[in-house]
Amino acid sequence: MASQEVSVSSEYGIEGDVVVRMTDISFAYQSKKLFSNLDLEIRRGNIYGLLGKNGAGKTTLLKLLSGQLFVQGGSVEVFAQNPQKRTPSLLQEIFYLPEEFPLPKMKATEYLAMLSPFYPRFDHTMFGVYCKDFDVDLNQRLDQMSLGQKKKVLLSFGLASNTALLILDEPTNGLDIPSKRQFRQTVASAMTENRTFIISTHQVRDMENLIDPIIILHDGSVIFNDTVASVSDKYVLNLTTSEPSKEHALYTEKVLGGWMVLSERGEGSEGQPLDLETLFNVVIQTSKGTMGGVR
Amino acid sequence: MNRLLALLKREWKTGQKDYSTYGLVIVLLLFAFETMQSLVARYAGSSFPMEVYSEMFPGFLLLGGFITTSLLFSEDMFSKDAQHTWLMLPATNLEKFVSKALISTLVYPIAVTLLFFLASVITEPIQLLIFGSPIGLFNPFKDNELGSLLAQYWVWNSVFLLGATFFRKAHFVKTVLAVGVVFLGLGALALLFTRIVFAIKFGSSLQMFDSFMYFDSRYLQDSLTALKVFSGITKVFYYAVLPVFCLVTAYFRVEEVQATDAV
Structure with missing residues (x-):
């Protein structure tokens, strides 16, 4: 199991350092059974890599633990709360970057002004720094950006929101080679002992030296959850x-x-x-x- | 409160372009209609238009408002691409619902009324300069029509708001069809009720004489009192119970969608 032990009591109201606890969960899409008796524990202060074959259920697992999908059996706890209730206090501690997403027809600055009030610890200065690092033009319209540029904006937003849990689904898809390097550097610099990243990816080489511990999903269960x-x-x-x-x-x-x-x-x-x-x-x-x- | 304001701001920002386009269309249409009528009046010798704004106002307030309301939830709640943002937005379901309900129930009618007035302020001096048509600004308080229109808007907007949360696609058309079906059902029930209650009258060969009886001053007063009570109850039901029922049901529908997974 995860290595770093953070013994201080959390400011987010959880005992110990367990951020996510999934116990005996089962989930199916209509007749297709995806998970059965899946157990997973994610601890604070780590950058977890979620790996699995195509269709193993990585995105589904991320949606289950962020409360976008509901488990059909078992229980999920995120910061000791049920994510299915989607309470504002929990949602303002979770930032979810999906693999594909539409963004509204507006400039990045307008997007920032529109959504940052929902995150109490949002750091506008750091947002500017991250965007500069990623070479993003804040005055360009979001709907005119490429997928990679959109991801950089959302990623900068997520990091600046200072949420305790960041869930990134295939974050390097669509990023060019220099941006992948920049991504690793930025995530590593944004990491603190109170934050937890869960990064789902197929691009393991992009994430080498960044993600650890590793979670491997296979045949409907977690078959590996440990450090390299x-x-x-x-x-x-x-x-x-x-x-x-x-x-x-x-x-x-x-x-x-x-x-x-x-x-x-x-x-x-x-x-x-x-x-x-x-x-x-x-x-x-x-x-x-x-x-x-x-x- | 801060979150509600942030949600209202989000509603405006995400729909800003569409709302602006819609507003521009209203202004241009008003200008075009006013110009056409002034042209006809100037060269055909008929009287200058004075009622363009008040004639078009109910259409834009009611029909435009209902269509706008019908589309309020389509992206956030029912689009698989966009619903992730709505689901993960740190706000309560009530706040999310109230922000949209406020936009459609309060902000839209005020905005359309102001827009019509502003359009008339821009259009009328131009018409005066070009065609010599007298200034006739839009006055929403003329003939006390605004209050009646707003009351109708309040009632029917709540119905369309319910339709917007209830149907996943083609919200407006489906709401209109559903309302039609409800009316047909209610009409059939009313017919049945009448047929049962007045069964003796229907079967009587003295129907005509029976109906004359009600015109007798002794019975007329009783009938009118009963009608007034019935009318009062109906008004309370129509203007208060029905819209509140629709709004509460629409909120529970939002709760239901939020309380089930988005797939």
Whole structure:
């Protein structure tokens, strides 16, 4: 489970550092069952990465915990409140950036003046700083911006709103290469011990060194919710030129010039740092019970 | 209170362009109608138009208002792309509903009345200069028609507000159809009621003589008193119970949509 322990009593009225607690939840879209008996705990002061295959239910999970969708069984608590009630006190602590969204026909400055009063701790100075960092023209009309520019405006708004929980669904989709780097820097600089980010993404390379712990959704449940470091402590990743034996390898992948092999860490064994893509593949393969994995 | 003001501001800002376009259309239409009538009056020798504003005012107040009201919730509550913003907006359901209800019930009629007056202030001097037509500013208080119109607007706007929250698409048309169906049903019930209560009269060969009886001064006073009581009850129901019922039901509908998931 998550690493940083923040023992101080929260200003948001929660005991301890649990931000989100989902217990035994089930959810289905009409006849298509998506989650059953899903448990999840998210702790304060972390940037969580939510990973999963297409259709695994990442966006649905984010909507469930932000109260946009309702669970059909089990319970969800966000800051010790039921998000389904959508109380203003809870909603002003949550900022949700969807993957796709329409924005009204107005300038960014007008958008700011229209919505910032809803967030009591909104920081107008920081909004300007974030927009400058992202190279966003505040006088341009929102409906004339590209998807990437719109995301930068909303992201700047979300960060400046100073909400305790930021939920970002595929935030780097549509961002150009320099903006992805800027995104990582900005999110890292906006992080405080009282904030929590949940970032759903397929672009794991964009999020490398930013998201940790990692939550992996698969087959309707959370199959992994831990730090990369905890996996690195137990396992080691090596590059070999000869084909590894199935007995010792937990996961193997054919790469250029040899095989990438994940095996249990022995005394004094050293290897390469575990990247998110490999971690994801390992977890998915392990959950299927096919040790040895992709060849 | 701050949140309500912020919501009202949001309502105005998001609809600003549409409201401005609508206002401009009203001004241009008024100007065009006034000009056409002045032209005809100037060259055909008929009298100059004096009633253009008061003739067009009820149409824009009622029909325009009902269409505007019908569209109030369509984006925020029923558009899958946009409803996320509405759902996640930190405000109570009551505040969200009241902000929209205030816009349609209070702000719209005041704005249209002021717009008509301003349009007449702009149009009339131009007509005077070009055609020599006498100044006839829009006076909403003339003949005490404004109060009656606003009362009708208050009643029917609440019905269309309910329709706006109840139907997911084609709010205006569906509300009109629903009102039509309700009237047909009520008409049929009234017919049935009349047929049952006055069954003896319908069956009697002396109907004509029965009806003459009511014109007798001894019965007429009783009938008129009963009618006045009935009329009073109907007015209370029409102007107070019906709109309040529609507004409360519309609020509960917003609650219901907010209390279910948006999919």
